[in-house]
Amino acid sequence: MKAIFCPRYGSPAVLESRSIDRPIPSETEILIQTVATSVTTGDTRVRALRMPKGFGLIGRLALGISKPRQQILGSELSGVVVSIGKSVTNFEVGDEVILYTGTKLGCHSEYKAVSQDAAMIKKPASMTFEEAAALAASGTTALAFLRKGEVKAGDKVLIIGAAGGVGSAAVMLAKQAGAEVTAVCSARNLEFVRSLGADLILDYIKDDFTQNGVTYDAILDAAGVLSYAQARTALEAKGRLLLVSASLPQILQAAFATIARGHRVVSGPAAWTRGDLEFLKTCVESGAYRVPVERTYPIEQIADAHAFVEAGGKRGNIVVSFARRP
Ligand SMILES: NC(=O)c1ccc[n+]([C@@H]2O[C@H](COP(=O)([O-])OP(=O)(O)OC[C@H]3O[C@@H](n4cnc5c(N)ncnc54)[C@H](OP(=O)(O)O)[C@@H]3O)[C@@H](O)[C@H]2O)c1
Known part of the structure; x- marks a missing residue:
């Protein structure tokens, strides 16, 4: 073979x-x-x-x-x-x-x-x-971070890198959980990300989400581009920062900085079980996930x-x- x-x-x-x-x-x-x-x-x-x-x-x-x-x-x-x-x-x-x-x-x-x-x-x-x-790989990673970040119905969630493997899965799974999803991607992916069900879409070249005064219950960064200093102003009190692909300095900086502010940082390898695969399968069968x-x-x-x-x-x-x- x-x-x-x-x-x-x-x-x-x-x-x-x-x-x-x-x-x-x-x-x-x-x-x-x-x-x-x-x-x-x-x-x-x-x-x-x-x-x-x-x-x-x-x-x-x-x-x-x-x-x-x-x-x-x-x-x-x-x-x-x-x-x-x-x-x-x-x-x-x-x-x-x-x-x-x-x-x-x-x-x-x-x-x-x-x-x-x-x-x-x-x-x-x-x-x-x-x-x-x-x-499995993209879906279970997105699922693990959304679950650790306790994303639930009614939450406002920002997803960076929304057109990629993990990001596209996160958009669909956050929507499936009942969250309101703002997706960040490049201009060429706007229509693709819209087709995943995102409520609002930001082009990261034109729109700076840290400057528009909007705040989120959770921010998931699948692109590895966000520092805590940038995320801070866009997080609600008790907001969660989900760093799928962070550098060690990013993780340490975020961990120290959050102690005083009540924000929570989730990072590290995603864990999964066979049950997570079964869950993704039911989402596919219900039409909530592709x-x-x-x-x-x-x-x-x-x-x-x-x-x-x-x-x-x-x-x-x-x-x-x-x-x-x-
Ligand atoms: N923690 C874990 O257990 C775990 C598990 C799996 C993967 N990962 C990591 O997660 C990361 C994402 O994996 P993936 O498969 O989703 O990668 P991917 O498909 O390449 O997606 C990355 C996305 O980032 C976007 N991007 C690039 N620059 C950006 C910027 N400045 N602002 C916003 N978005 C930007 C790109 O979108 P545009 O084309 O629209 O620019 C691209 O779609 C990788 O680093 C991977 O190693 C971690």
Whole structure:
């Protein structure tokens, strides 16, 4: 079977397609044939060892000192169950599934063997495999930050980076929770962000939300551009600042500054459960949530997908697909 390896840190050119043995599932494992998988900003960060400022050493310790410890990247996939171990009870051969491995990665692979207890759900029938391949990473990240920020019905929420993977998911999930959503994006993405359901949209080149006197119960920054000093005037008393992609100085500055002001800062890695995937599935089935996919590349062009994601400004999510379908 084919798998994409990242044997060292570097540009997209370091990625190598290799033929390796297909895994054999143990008694409690499930073998999935991958149809599609995503290339996330996280994948490009691991490949290039490009961490937010202040996290360089932590990143190297976590990912591998001189080369990636996990050389097959990819945190999510969609596919079909092609065999199951003797003790597996919750999935059957032929099931169409979505798997999220998160920081364990390993999804840029034609076949994947996983425990029956992995974060895996049956794919909603209404989704294509390409959409399903990008349901988990962006969706669970947005969900984790909105939940930690206690975003609820009636809250006024500002979302920065609203056209990206995490930002687009956050717009739809905050709306689903009953919040009033103001989305911040570039001019070319105004219509796209409107289609996600945002109530108000600001173009970050023209509109400075820190100067217009409007305040929010929560501000989610998925673009990693906001300092606490900028956010302060736009936060309500007891407002929450949700920093999805912050540098260490940004986090420390915000943590100290908020002590005196009653604001709360949420940052760090997003946690998820299989229940979160089930929740996203119900949102898809009810029509409250969809997965925007800007481009799908064949697996042979995965380096181009990395380069496109790394250039910044992707709209929603980027997917790569395997030619051989089960
Ligand atoms: N904490 C966690 O657990 C976790 C998990 C997943 C991802 N992340 C991080 O979250 C970040 C976002 O990921 P993503 O996949 O959503 O990335 P993405 O799709 O590239 O989205 C980033 C968005 O930022 C916008 N942007 C760029 N400059 C901006 C500015 N000055 N003001 C406002 N918006 C601006 C871009 O929109 P325009 O094209 O409209 O400019 C782009 O759509 C990444 O850094 C990723 O590493 C963190």
